[in-house]
Amino acid sequence: MHGKTRPGTNRRGLNVGTAAIWAASAAAAALAAPGAYAQTPSPLGEWQYSAGIPLEKMYEPKIPTWETRVGAGMTFEPRYDGSSRYHILAGPSLDIRYKDIAFLSTGEGLGVNLLQGQNWRTSIAMVYDLGRRAHDDPQHLNGLGNINPAPEIKIAGEYVISKELPLTFRTAITRSLGGSNGWILDLGAYMPMPGSSESFFWFAGPSVTFADSTYMNSWFGVNAQQSAASGLRQYNASAGLKSAGFGITMIWFVNKHWFVTADGAIKRLLGSAANSPIIQTKTGGVTDISLNYQF
Helix, strand or coil: CCCCCCCCCCHHHHHHHHHHHHHHHHHHHHCCHHHCCCCCCCCCCHHHHCCCHHHHHHHCCCCCCEEEEEEEEEEEEECCCCCCCEEEEEEEEEEEEECCCEEEECCCEEEEEEEECCCEEEEEEEEEECCECHHHCHHHHCCCCCECCEEEEEEEEEEECCCCCCCEEEEEEEEECCCCCCEEEEEEEEEECCCCCCCEEEEEEEEEEEECHHHHHHHHCECHHHHHHHCCCCECCCCEEEEEEEEEEEEEECCCCEEEEEEEEEEEECHHHHCCCCCCCCEEEEEEEEEEEEC
């Protein structure tokens, strides 16, 4: 968001920029088709998958019937939560929205906005988590088995304080239907940053993640069978605070239709996740870039 007097008030930026900001952020956050819905182990903050969406309606109430963005990009991130090994994923991104009601997005999944107002919304969506495979890192994961890919249900809520203070809060509760079979709670906040212009926007903010014991033990626990097979000590991961991080999302407009997005984030594992014998590092980061086209 940007403007000559305050973030989001410039009319040209609203017509061209604002409508693209949230789509660009979602596309940039997800990026590659292989990693698009693998949100759980990513160092990206939950808010980075939907940055700017609730801000758009505050400054541009007339939402088009259809909004479509397509693109392609790549991301550089850890192979799994706590891994010191990184890999590159590349692929398409997609964001389609219908009347501020339904959406299909590599960032937010397939869902609908259940309830909403001028400065808030709640949504429910189906997303997908790719889990963790032992062959991702045989040296450290051998004997631990796989966390199978699984669909997830996500219920999220967002709230913007005001136009004068466009600080946005986001909460997301995710339940895995298979895979880890656990619950995850993400809390985050972000706002437009100074220095934006007619062709450049950026957001920044922190996030924290909590998880139940089922999820924590799937990703960070070592049971007796796994201990015998892997040589790692037995470890029981408890429910509670999992991680905290900080992220930045940026968008550059080439022209009315084309825009480039980039994300960066850093995350620190905390609580029982940080003490797990599975992890090699408590701190992980991610960077990505994509080229997108809005119709």
